Amino acid sequence: MLDNINILWLAPLLNIQLIVDGILIGAIFALAAYGLALVWGVMNVKNLAQGEFVIMGGYIAWFGSTQGLHPILSMPIAIVIMFAYGWVIYRVIISRVVAKDMFISLLATFGLAIVMQQALNLMFGPEVQVADSGLSVRSYFGGSVTIADIRVVSFLLCCALATAVVLFMKKSRMGQAIRATAQDARAAKVMGIDTEQVYAFTYALNSAICGAAGVLVSMIWVIQPFYGLAHSIRSFVIVVAAGIGNLPGVIVSALGLGALEQYGGFVLGAEFQQATVVGLLLVVLVYRQIQMRKKRQAVV
Amino acid sequence: MKSLDNKLMLGLLAFGIFGPVLFPDYTFQIALMWIMVLFAQTWDSMGGQMGYNSLGNIFFFGCGMYICTVTQVGLFYDVGDYTSATGSNVTFSDSQYFIGLGVGILAAGVGASVLAACLGWTVFGLRGPYFAIGTLGIALSAGELFGTWDWVGGGSGVAIPVYPGEADHKSMFFYTLCFLAAASTFLFYRWLFSTRFGLAVNAIRDDEGKADAMGLHTLRHKTVAWCFSAFFLGISGALFGNLTGFVEPLEVAFPTATFGIFMVAMSLLGGSGTFWGPVVGAIMFHVIKEATWTYFLGWQWVALGVIIIINVVYFQQGVVGWMQEKWPEKFGIEVDSSMSMEDEAKEAAQ
Numbered sequence: 043m044l045d046n047i048n049i050l051w052l053a054p055l056l057n058i059q060l061i062v063d064g065i066l067i068g069a070i071f072a073l074a075a076y077g078l079a080l081v082w083g084v085m086n087v088k089n090l091a092q093g094e095f096v097i098m099g100g101y102i103a104w105f106g107s108t109q110g111l112h113p114i115l116s117m118p119i120a121i122v123i124m125f126a127y128g129w130v131i132y133r134v135i136i137s138r139v140v141a142k143d144m145f146i147s148l149l150a151t152f153g154l155a156i157v158m159q160q161a162l163n164l165m166f167g168p169e170v171q172v173a174d175s176g177l178s179v180r181s182y183f184g185g186s187v188t189i190a191d192i193r194v195v196s197f198l199l200c201c202a203l204a205t206a207v208v209l210f211m212k213k214s215r216m217g218q219a220i221r222a223t224a225q226d227a228r229a230a231k232v233m234g235i236d237t238e239q240v241y242a243f244t245y246a247l248n249s250a251i252c253g254a255a256g257v258l259v260s261m262i263w264v265i266q267p268f269y270g271l272a273h274s275i276r277s278f279v280i281v282v283a284a285g286i287g288n289l290p291g292v293i294v295s296a297l298g299l300g301a302l303e304q305y306g307g308f309v310l311g312a313e314f315q316q317a318t319v320v321g322l323l324l325v326v327l328v329y330r331q332i333q334m335r336k337k338r339q340a341v342v
Numbered sequence: 343m344k345s346l347d348n349k350l351m352l353g354l355l356a357f358g359i360f361g362p363v364l365f366p367d368y369t370f371q372i373a374l375m376w377i378m379v380l381f382a383q384t385w386d387s388m389g390g391q392m393g394y395n396s397l398g399n400i401f402f403f404g405c406g407m408y409i410c411t412v413t414q415v416g417l418f419y420d421v422g423d424y425t426s427a428t429g430s431n432v433t434f435s436d437s438q439y440f441i442g443l444g445v446g447i448l449a450a451g452v453g454a455s456v457l458a459a460c461l462g463w464t465v466f467g468l469r470g471p472y473f474a475i476g477t478l479g480i481a482l483s484a485g486e487l488f489g490t491w492d493w494v495g496g497g498s499g500v501a502i503p504v505y506p507g508e509a510d511h512k513s514m515f516f517y518t519l520c521f522l523a524a525a526s527t528f529l530f531y532r533w534l535f536s537t538r539f540g541l542a543v544n545a546i547r548d549d550e551g552k553a554d555a556m557g558l559h560t561l562r563h564k565t566v567a568w569c570f571s572a573f574f575l576g577i578s579g580a581l582f583g584n585l586t587g588f589v590e591p592l593e594v595a596f597p598t599a600t601f602g603i604f605m606v607a608m609s610l611l612g613g614s615g616t617f618w619g620p621v622v623g624a625i626m627f628h629v630i631k632e633a634t635w636t637y638f639l640g641w642q643w644v645a646l647g648v649i650i651i652i653n654v655v656y657f658q659q660g661v662v663g664w665m666q667e668k669w670p671e672k673f674g675i676e677v678d679s680s681m682s683m684e685d686e687a688k689e690a691a692q
Contacts, residue, residue, distance in 0.1 A: 145474060152650070156599070313490075314490075317483055327479070334467065335467060
């Protein structure tokens, strides 16, 4: 471990490699975390199936690539399928737990996560998959920093998607209705907003965002039916650290998490990557408690 | 209620004693069922009775298992040597085995409660879903950490000292221990929830702020309740480890996605917050689980997820909760119809 830190000290360019990698991956985390924050803020549902939505989007892209479709082109398809899927899931499951105790929604989505990962496992097998984008890898600084083109492309796609979602939330009627419902569901109902419709749309939108993120994950990283939980926990870390409804905070903490995870994986060893994520979750929760204790409150 | 209570207890006692005699092939399964009953009860003492829904109680199960193993070996040999040779270099005499087991089981219970007391200071500032996710994180990270700790065998695990004697005797011996553990858990909680402590715990569930304002030391009550639940979970971990004979961090000691979730699912199935709910739920769940494992092999996990979803979405009150609503007089609950009308009117007004 100390040797690895020493390497970072001796080869400063390696830091650039880790930070750039982290930021390029962190952008995807930001996307999934924004979806979580949206559902959390609007309907107070903690969606533990977030990571499974990501992985499912990834499998759509991977399946398309085995049929000869380029993964980037399968993104619109993934968005449409995942939107419809999210809508159905809302109608069947989530609509019945929205008004209930928060733990109920947590458990219901956890059950959903188990079903989804097992279904994906039965359909596609437990192997680790990558959707090949066919783009090359470039090196900078005389070969000491290598960045795959696809990572840059996916970062740009991430930015475009995030901008589209933010514009949608600000400008469109539906986006305004969603924000109004998040502020005060009863008042929104009184003003003639069909909140049930808004909830369904929000959940479906979250699912679509996760699906798009999953397409990117399948191209720049790996997907596997059981990798969803790590993505769910990442989303939670980011949202809890940033606070709900704090979009710049979500972006910053997502990029930070990406970089920290790269450092954790490098310094402690690759098998610690998941442990790093979970450890960061605990650190963030303890920090939030200390913060709230100063105000003599609990983290609710 | 009293007579029903006694009948159920007598029925369970009879099954506990005669079950393995009548179905000798299923002794392991019945022993596992008692461990499941213990799981559900310890979870429900937090989740159902106190309103603190932990997803990481399996942490104490795994820690108990490791503490017991280390004690069993460490009393007589060097643990590091033992694990690096995967237990093939030593043999335990009869007396060494039983002394080690006895001390190990106790140490597992006590050690797990000490860990619960330490953790209580860090996680009880979290409420609701944060508590659930925080405890889930503890259990997940414990699995990863033990996987890298070579002194206790790392990711490849460590073998537990072998029972000196025949296999039949071993299964009966551990069956008896599992049954005793479940029975003492049951009786302990039965007593605990008839005391002031039980009332205090229920008050925390109903309104923690008010309980605090009434002068209840909520943090202390929560920590003590968690220590009790950790004590029994630690013992169950020690027993389960000896039952399987092998401890491995992710699948045996910290199976967060299986046993860790079963605890919650069983309590909800039976009806969380009711005293008999977890017991009934655990027995039903275990039977359903074994049936799906046998007849839907390959789809058993999907079936499990579907059971959880259907349970929390459509059947939240659980079996016992439902029966209480249906026949309240049988459970000694008096329904004041004028009160409930008022409540309905209040709800309608909101």
